[in-house]
Amino acid sequence: MSDDLQSKRRDAAMGRGAMSFYDEPLELVRGEGIWLFDAGGKKYMDIYNNVPVAGHCHPHIVDAMQRQASTLNTHSRYVNDTVLAYSERLMELHAEPLSSLIMSCSGSEALEVAVQMARTATGGQAILISNATYHGNTTEIRRMTFGPFEPDYKRVSFPQTYRPLAEGASENDLRALHLAEIEGAIAELEAEGIPLAGMVFCPIFANEGLPNVPNGFLSQAAALVRNAGGLVILDEVQAGFGRTGRWWGYETMDCVPDIVTMGKPMGAGIPLSGTGTSNAIASTFHEKCFYFNTTASTPLQAAVGSAVLDVIEEEGLVERSAKVGGFLLGELMPFMERYESVGDVRGRGLFIGIEWVSDREKRTPDREGASAFVEKMKEKGFLMGAAGHRNNVLKLRPPLVFEQADAELLLTALDETMREMHG
DSSP states (O other): OOHHHHHHHHHHHHOTTOOOSSSSOOOEEEEEBTEEEETTOOEEEEOSOSSOTTOBTOHHHHHHHHHHHTTOOOOTTSOOHHHHHHHHHHHHTSOTTOOEEEEESSHHHHHHHHHHHHHHHHSOOEEEEETTOOOOOSTTTTHHHHSOOTTTEEEEOOOOSSSOSSTTOOHHHHHHHHHHHHHHHHHHHHHHTOOEEEEEEOTTOTTTTOOOOOTTHHHHHHHHHHHTTOEEEEEOTTTTTTTTSSSOHHHHTTOOOSEEEEOGGGGTTSOOEEEEEOHHHHHHHHHHHOOOOTTSSOHHHHHHHHHHHHHHHHTTHHHHHHHHHHHHHHHHTTHHHHOTTEEEEEEETTEEEEEEEEETTTTEEOHHHHHHHHHHHHHHTEEOEEETTTTOEEEEOOOTTOOHHHHHHHHHHHHHHHHHHTO
């Protein structure tokens, strides 16, 4: 079927305007490892998706899914050892006092649970968030991105060094400025009589553009929030499961949250997410909120989630993320000198951002240029995206089974496309 006919069929079946990537959307039919294949048989390296953290269609995960689906799958109002064993195993990977898991089906749901948890545990209402954040699509959670913000959400500038709050400021001064914003937001809430429930950040500020963050910012921001009676929620949907070269993004920031949320890579495509916290906070939440999700905490979710952990551990994917990601970042750094449009290169593990600008000196975001770059890479067989606060950050986020040889193929394609874009 032609691309045009498929697009018309999609419009009829799903409604016009349903989100899709690229000027000419792809019809994908198969995945294997880091590779995706379209209906015509063309092969694409997946540099975008963090859902298949262990690679597309990993046989160990597929086998676990098939075995559990043919044995038992039911909701969480029954006791099941597969679910209990997975919950214990996953939370043992976290720092104390994170010990109890509440499973759900999407990152949006995990954040909903986290916000309810914080409000229930503290008696507060307001949540501090970044001014360029995204945490999900439910009516409540999308308010963090699109509003209305007040009185429940108070925004502060996300921390960064590339476009600093004060030009020429030192790292210490920048950290102080951002912390002063948080202190000011807390003071405003107090003056307005709105009690603080907590703070929600992605530990690596992925949707903000993966910025370089002033050292010590997150742990000191957490201390301010806790001193004001709030809880710290860190969203690991993008940073977690080895993406940064550590199990959790919060480890790279030296800041253990009171509540942690997890999603996308957790189930390798099976709808699975989770909210982790202390047993005391989890117990209070259950007592007061009566949370129940028909399709969460199922044996199928747990079996698949456990198989994902098997692959990450047995294949050393956290270590590979650190090693291959470090190689890729090191090879990309010279692009800042080589190509005028590359304003900055930054990242952690196998999550790297390339800031695309139209004027390097002024650091002018070039959203259209970034989009054109993504399209050219697609033509070459490499799928990536552009994101960040200004949608001008080229995002490299391959499955963690990505190897150095794959990185070298990607680097060659990136270099060729950079040369083409610069005439």
